[in-house]
Amino acid sequence: MMNVNMEVSLAGVTLKNPVMTASGTFGSGVEYSEFVDLNKLGAVVTKGVANVAWQGNPTPRIAETYGGMMNAVGLQNPGIDVFCERDIPFLKQYDTRIIVNVCGHTEAEYVEVVERLAAENDVAMLEINVSCPNVKEGGIAFGQKPEALEAITKAVKRVARQPVIMKLSPNVTDITEMAKAAEAGGADCLSLINTLTGMKIDVDRRCFALANKTGGLSGPAIKPIAVRMVYQVAQAVSLPIIGMGGIMTAEDALEFILAGATAVSIGTANFVNPNTTINVLEGIEAYMLNYGVRDINELIGAVHE
Amino acid sequence: MGKTRVKAKVSFHEQIASDIYSMRLQVGAMASEAVPGQFVAVYCKDGSRLLPRPISICEINEAKGELRLVYRVVGDGTEEFSKLHAGALVTVMGPLGNGYDLLDKKAILIAGGIGIPPMLELAKQLAVPKTIVLGYRDELFLNEDFEKYGEVVIASEDGKHGTKGNVLDAIAESQVTGEAIYSCGPLPMLRAVKQYGMEHDMVTQISMEEKMACGIGACLSCVCESTEVDAHSHVHNKRVCKDGPVFYAQEVTL
Ligand SMILES: Cc1cc2nc3c(=O)[nH]c(=O)nc-3n(C[C@H](O)[C@H](O)[C@H](O)COP(=O)(O)OP(=O)(O)OC[C@H]3O[C@@H](n4cnc5c(N)ncnc54)[C@H](O)[C@@H]3O)c2cc1C
Ligand SMILES: Cc1cc2nc3c(=O)[nH]c(=O)nc-3n(C[C@H](O)[C@H](O)[C@H](O)COP(=O)(O)O)c2cc1C
Ligand code: FES
Numbered sequence: 173m174m175n176v177n178m179e180v181s182l183a184g185v186t187l188k189n190p191v192m193t194a195s196g197t198f199g200s201g202v203e204y205s206e207f208v209d210l211n212k213l214g215a216v217v218t219k220g221v222a223n224v225a226w227q228g229n230p231t232p233r234i235a236e237t238y239g240g241m242m243n244a245v246g247l248q249n250p251g252i253d254v255f256c257e258r259d260i261p262f263l264k265q266y267d268t269r270i271i272v273n274v275c276g277h278t279e280a281e282y283v284e285v286v287e288r289l290a291a292e293n294d295v296a297m298l299e300i301n302v303s304c305p306n307v308k309e310g311g312i313a314f315g316q317k318p319e320a321l322e323a324i325t326k327a328v329k330r331v332a333r334q335p336v337i338m339k340l341s342p343n344v345t346d347i348t349e350m351a352k353a354a355e356a357g358g359a360d361c362l363s364l365i366n367t368l369t370g371m372k373i374d375v376d377r378r379c380f381a382l383a384n385k386t387g388g389l390s391g392p393a394i395k396p397i398a399v400r401m402v403y404q405v406a407q408a409v410s411l412p413i414i415g416m417g418g419i420m421t422a423e424d425a426l427e428f429i430l431a432g433a434t435a436v437s438i439g440t441a442n443f444v445n446p447n448t449t450i451n452v453l454e455g456i457e458a459y460m461l462n463y464g465v466r467d468i469n470e471l472i473g474a475v476h477e
Numbered sequence: 478m479g480k481t482r483v484k485a486k487v488s489f490h491e492q493i494a495s496d497i498y499s500m501r502l503q504v505g506a507m508a509s510e511a512v513p514g515q516f517v518a519v520y521c522k523d524g525s526r527l528l529p530r531p532i533s534i535c536e537i538n539e540a541k542g543e544l545r546l547v548y549r550v551v552g553d554g555t556e557e558f559s560k561l562h563a564g565a566l567v568t569v570m571g572p573l574g575n576g577y578d579l580l581d582k583k584a585i586l587i588a589g590g591i592g593i594p595p596m597l598e599l600a601k602q603l604a605v606p607k608t609i610v611l612g613y614r615d616e617l618f619l620n621e622d623f624e625k626y627g628e629v630v631i632a633s634e635d636g637k638h639g640t641k642g643n644v645l646d647a648i649a650e651s652q653v654t655g656e657a658i659y660s661c662g663p664l665p666m667l668r669a670v671k672q673y674g675m676e677h678d679m680v681t682q683i684s685m686e687e688k689m690a691c692g693i694g695a696c697l698s699c700v701c702e703s704t705e706v707d708a709h710s711h712v713h714n715k716r717v718c719k720d721g722p723v724f725y726a727q728e729v730t731l
Binding site: 196197198199202203204206207219225226227228231232233234235236238239240241243245248249250251254391392440442443444445446447 | 695
């Protein structure tokens with residue numbers, strides 16, 4: 173049987189395969205390790221972590237919608253100290269890359285976390301979440317104005333020891349402007365998309381379905397938008413891209429790769445089936461065997477004008 | 478072995494009251510792992526509904542590898558389940574959550590509405606003298622199943638069955654006593670039960686409900702406010718799906 177190469181490189185970091193988890197849907201892998209052999213994943217992207225513990229939003233924090241879900245978890249996390257003491261030692265037992273997702277309200281908070289992570293040799297990359305729609309200040313504010321995004325990227329890059337992924341928000345008029353701003357700020361890689369801001373109203377109780385009123389829409393409902401944005405960004409900048417948004421199957425993942433993503437993240441689909449990451453991985457391999465594709469890298473961005 | 482996700486065969490399915498169904502699922506080894514108070518996540522076939530529905534384990538039959546679920550049709554997901562015939566396959570993940578601590582104390586089981594089902598397996602396994610207090614709006618269900626495990630006291634809002642009023646009215650009227658409370662039901666009832674337990678100095682365990690996505694403790698969707706700092710995020714939010722659904726009443730702010 174033909175051997176296929178699944179290895180990809182993101183800003184100089186090699187991943188054994190392009191399948192990773194999407195931040196916030198997989199914790200730090202502890203819970204899902206009961207179902208998934210983490211050794212098989214290209215990388216585990218952790219839940220956003222801040223300089224101190226965050227309480228997050230009131231409940232209800234989620235609402236199901238047609239073919240998707242909305243969440244307003246509000247980045248509840250234990251803070252960087254607990255994270256470094258507990259979650260990194262857990263993850264480093266596995267043969268997978270550790271990518272730490274970082275959140276903050278202010279530039280100083282992001283910088284503090286990134287500085288703290290500089291000493292963590294087991295962390296392969298940092299993903300900077302400037303696109304969370306569910307926190308009142310910071311978060312998305314950095315991700316919706318090109319100047320602000322460029323500035324925060326620069327600030328993070330100044331202190332980061334690991335390659336920096338900037339995670340882009342789809343809640344903007346022109347995603348390519350944002351991608352270019354991150355590139356100008358010195359980003360090493362981009363990930364997209366974060367969730368789309370939405371709202372659901374409970375008609376029986378005549379109230380908002382989420383305590384936060386609005387939430388981030390994810391899941392298959394957003395996939396076509398995500399694929400379009402990955403494609404546009406791939407045309408606009410030369411940085412590697414991690415694509416995500418509604419990936420449920422290998423075919424979904426391949427859409428992102430063909431549109432220009434070097435790697436893909438699985439988020440909401442973990443809730444639908446905890447084994448989705450592995451199914452996607454095996455499905456991509458089967459596709460390559462079926463079409464005689466020897467190297468996954470041949471597929472990246474293969475569809476264009 | 479822990480949690481598994483399996484395609485289970487529906488071995489028996491019947492309607493037991495208006496909108497209330499009883500379904501037995503062949504889940505294999507999952508049944509041996511389950512304890513009273515735990516739940517399973519039941520997945521819909523319709524792809525527009527992504528998230529599994531948390532449903533409590535009503536009865537465990539380890540020998541047959543079978544779980545019984547009793548649920549109320551309240552929306553599209555449970556409506557879909559109600560259409561499953563014997564022989565159909567349904568995907569379930571479990572057992573999830575912690576379950577009740579079975580204490581060696583004279584017990585009062587207090588349940589209201591769709592909080593009644595998980596009490597059945599508990600009543601079966603709890604080998605102490607106990608009174609089972611069941612609260613209904615109007616129509617009874619499952620009450621006969623409880624009779625072989627202890628004294629059953631009933632309250633109904635319309636007064637057609639047992640005490641007119643709620644579970645606490647029934648406890649007062651029937652002069653029920655005990656040292657430990659096990660409870661599941663709507664939030665206002667849990668609040669009242671917590672208060673009652675404190676006033677009577679009884680060890681009180683309650684089972685909580687919240688909207689869930691992952692069901693295993695990873696996504697932090699399903700938290701409830703805890704009095705102590707939680708072990709996961711070091712704030713005051715315990716995960717209903719993982720740290721619960723059963724909590725000692727003093728652990729949570731209701
Ligand atoms: C730990 C636990 C145990 C439960 N045990 C039982 C049981 O034994 N029997 C029973 O009838 N019901 C039980 N419930 C409630 C049951 O989960 C909901 O009635 C069910 O999810 C409704 O799904 P639906 O698609 O019919 O309704 P919809 O309202 O259409 O559901 C939309 C979304 O909201 C969620 N949701 C709606 N109501 C609830 C609720 N009360 N709690 C949590 N999520 C909800 C659904 O899971 C779904 O994601 C339990 C809930 C929890 C948290
Ligand atoms: C419950 C939940 C929590 C999330 N938390 C985070 C987070 O902490 N940081 C982040 O950058 N993105 C977070 N996201 C966004 C996802 O990482 C991902 O970008 C988005 O959900 C789209 O992918 P999907 O459709 O595969 O879920 C979260 C998404 C969900 C559903
Ligand atoms: S549902 Fe994900 S943590 Fe409870």
